[in-house]
Amino acid sequence: MREPTGDTIKSDETLLEILEALHSLDESTLTAIADEVDVSKSTVHRHLETLRARRFVSKGDEEYRLGLEFLRFGGAARERYPFHRQSKSIVQQVADQTGEFVGFLVEEQGVGTFIYCEMGTEGVPSEAKVGQNLLLHQSASGKAILAHLPAERRSRILDQYGLPPRTDETLTDRATLLDDLDEIRERGYAFAHEEYTDGLRAVAAPAFDADGTVIGSLVVAGPIHRMRGERFETDLPELVTGAVKEFQLTISYA
Amino acid sequence: MREPTGDTIKSDETLLEILEALHSLDESTLTAIADEVDVSKSTVHRHLETLRARRFVSKGDEEYRLGLEFLRFGGAARERYPFHRQSKSIVQQVADQTGEFVGFLVEEQGVGTFIYCEMGTEGVPSEAKVGQNLLLHQSASGKAILAHLPAERRSRILDQYGLPPRTDETLTDRATLLDDLDEIRERGYAFAHEEYTDGLRAVAAPAFDADGTVIGSLVVAGPIHRMRGERFETDLPELVTGAVKEFQLTISYA
DNA sequence: ATCGTTCGTTGCACGAGGCGGAACAAATTT
DNA sequence: AAATTTGTTCCGCCTCGTGCAACGAACGAT
Numbered sequence: 001m002r003e004p005t006g007d008t009i010k011s012d013e014t015l016l017e018i019l020e021a022l023h024s025l026d027e028s029t030l031t032a033i034a035d036e037v038d039v040s041k042s043t044v045h046r047h048l049e050t051l052r053a054r055r056f057v058s059k060g061d062e063e064y065r066l067g068l069e070f071l072r073f074g075g076a077a078r079e080r081y082p083f084h085r086q087s088k089s090i091v092q093q094v095a096d097q098t099g100e101f102v103g104f105l106v107e108e109q110g111v112g113t114f115i116y117c118e119m120g121t122e123g124v125p126s127e128a129k130v131g132q133n134l135l136l137h138q139s140a141s142g143k144a145i146l147a148h149l150p151a152e153r154r155s156r157i158l159d160q161y162g163l164p165p166r167t168d169e170t171l172t173d174r175a176t177l178l179d180d181l182d183e184i185r186e187r188g189y190a191f192a193h194e195e196y197t198d199g200l201r202a203v204a205a206p207a208f209d210a211d212g213t214v215i216g217s218l219v220v221a222g223p224i225h226r227m228r229g230e231r232f233e234t235d236l237p238e239l240v241t242g243a244v245k246e247f248q249l250t251i252s253y254a
Numbered sequence: 255m256r257e258p259t260g261d262t263i264k265s266d267e268t269l270l271e272i273l274e275a276l277h278s279l280d281e282s283t284l285t286a287i288a289d290e291v292d293v294s295k296s297t298v299h300r301h302l303e304t305l306r307a308r309r310f311v312s313k314g315d316e317e318y319r320l321g322l323e324f325l326r327f328g329g330a331a332r333e334r335y336p337f338h339r340q341s342k343s344i345v346q347q348v349a350d351q352t353g354e355f356v357g358f359l360v361e362e363q364g365v366g367t368f369i370y371c372e373m374g375t376e377g378v379p380s381e382a383k384v385g386q387n388l389l390l391h392q393s394a395s396g397k398a399i400l401a402h403l404p405a406e407r408r409s410r411i412l413d414q415y416g417l418p419p420r421t422d423e424t425l426t427d428r429a430t431l432l433d434d435l436d437e438i439r440e441r442g443y444a445f446a447h448e449e450y451t452d453g454l455r456a457v458a459a460p461a462f463d464a465d466g467t468v469i470g471s472l473v474v475a476g477p478i479h480r481m482r483g484e485r486f487e488t489d490l491p492e493l494v495t496g497a498v499k500e501f502q503l504t505i506s507y508a
Numbered sequence: 509a510t511c512g513t514t515c516g517t518t519g520c521a522c523g524a525g526g527c528g529g530a531a532c533a534a535a536t537t538t
Numbered sequence: 539a540a541a542t543t544t545g546t547t548c549c550g551c552c553t554c555g556t557g558c559a560a561c562g563a564a565c566g567a568t
Contacts, residue, residue, distance in 0.1 A: 007300055007303060008300065008303060008304040008307060009265065009269075009300050009301060009304045011263065011265045011266065012265065012266070012269050012301060012304040012305070013304060015263075015266050015269065016304075016305075016308050016310070019327065023326075023327060023330055026330075026334070027334065046261060046262065046263050047263060047266060049261065049262060050262045050263045050266040050267060050270075051266070051270075052363075053262060054270050055362065055363055055365065055387075056270070058362050058363055065331070065334055066327050066330055066331040066334070067331060067362065067363075068328070068331050068332070068360070068362050068367040068369070068385065068387070069385075069387075070324050070327035070328035070330075070331050070385075071328035071329075071331055071332055071367065071369065071384060071385035072277075072328070072367070072385035072386065072387060073273065073277060073320050073324040073328065073385070074322070074324035074325035074326070074327065074328030074329065074385060075325075075328065075383055075384040075385035075386075076277055076280075076320055076324075076385070077319070077320040077321060077322050077324050077325055078322070078325055079383065080280070080281065080319055080320070092346075106322070108309065108312050108321065108322050109306075109309055109312055109321075111309065113322040113325065113326070115322070115325065129329055129333065130325060130329040131322065131323075131324075131325035131326035131327070131328060131329035131330070132326065132329075133309075133322070133323075133326060
């Protein structure tokens with residue numbers, strides 16, 4: 001199931017697995033969860049009631065759901081980032097300008113997470129939403145970050161997670177990926193061609209803090225028919241890199 | 255320290271208490287948490303490592319922090335609400351129009367939680383943020399909801415949580431509160447005068463779904479010196495109720 | 509209405525495993 | 539170099555999380 005975790009609490013693991021099941025089943029009944037996680041109903045019941053007492057799950061008329069308490073902790077986790085305020089507004093701004101999906105991705109423990117995103121007026125059928133996480137090699141936004149991490153850190157991440165594909169176009173060969181990252185570093189921004197979602201292309205620019213460390217990346221994504229020609233190859237890259245530059249100015253004196 | 259919880263898993267409770275400590279200490283070291291929660295270091299260590307393996311906590315160089323995985327679940331919890339999209343845009347719109355703090359509050363398990371909020375350009379020093387939760391009697395937004403809950407539900411909530419004060423102005427007398435709720439029902443919107451935060455006043459309007467059930471409330475809050483006279487008593491109430499009406503139209507055919 | 513089925517909930521007894529304390533190691537301080 | 543203080547690991551006790559089974563309630567079908 002998992003890599004041999006050093007020293008972990010079984011009871012907590014089942015708790016977290018129950019939550020994960022609750023997330024993937026979206027909203028669900030006790031027995032369905034027990035069935036999914038493969039533990040007895042009584043166990044699931046006790047865990048869920050413990051969580052419910054603290055509002056981490058809520059019970060509708062018939063089914064259990066994830067509780068809003070997660071939003072409180074999630075919001076707090078996001079606000080630890082000193083630039084969260086600015087990244088929110090830059091995302092909104094670029095979303096207004098382009099009408100496409102726009103997101104700001106940060107890296108934590110080797111995984112990318114969108115801390116803000118906007119659907120834009122065109123309403124791309126993307127499944128990317130706030131809190132969504134992805135492996136860094138699978139998307140333009142991830143690659144933009146990956147390209148600028150310290151080399152040793154980068155290879156540890158690649159070793160740890162490998163290069164599992166997400167679509168047919170995901171880069172799964174290490175050499176190819178590293179070449180792409182070289183280009184991204186030279187060019188200053190990253191492209192992705194259906195590497196994360198079929199039918200979608202993306203442009204992403206890395207964002208740095210005052211020390212020159214990558215702190216995240218800004219990405220614009222949209223369906224192929226709108227992401228082509230000069231708009232895709234010139235206009236959007238300029239827009240994104242420009243927005244990031246502005247972003248960096250506003251956070252420098254924070 | 256809690257009301258006699260029916261049948262609950264101790265180990266989970268300590269897990270959640272550790273998370274709560276991690277939240278209130280913002281970012282903290284293992285021993286500090288062990289000290290706060292009053293369990294042995296080894297226990298805290300095992301819990302934290304279990305959480306870290308799943309990205310629910312992340313470890314900086316020196317300290318533990320809440321992980322972004324909470325944002326994933328929090329976002330999912332929020333998106334269960336069919337009107338979440340529209341509430342986000344109405345909040346942004348009103349924030350742009352007023353420059354004040356604007357939020358959309360929903361009720362879950364008798365407690366209010368902001369699923370969206372914007373600080374506005376004036377940057378009120380309010381501590382209200384996404385995921386923040388509050389007792390319904392303590393604020394304009396809460397009262398707007400409370401006023402329109404089924405009577406039996408309302409009294410169960412009041413019984414369960416009581417009327418603890420938050421400021422000197424919080425309504426702590428049940429009769430006074432019920433009178434206020436009557437007025438709110440008649441008037442169609444709610445006021446609060448420093449009942450949640452010293453120095454802040456607020457106007458809130460309830461939002462209903464097609465069945466006439468309260469689904470949340472829209473609130474505008476600001477410092478007293480800007481919340482007075484005609485703006486506070488007429489303009490803002492009209493703005494908020496108008497915005498909610500528009501909101502209700504856009505969700506009716508969803 | 510009555511019987512079956514499936515749901516959530518509660519007791520019970522067993523033994524896995526969560527717990528604290530101490531020993532350890534590594535990093536900082538005096 | 540000695541002394542604190544940090545995170546980590548080991549170990550044995552006994553709590554307490556677990557599965558099973560029994561119970562009751564709510565449907566649905568005959």
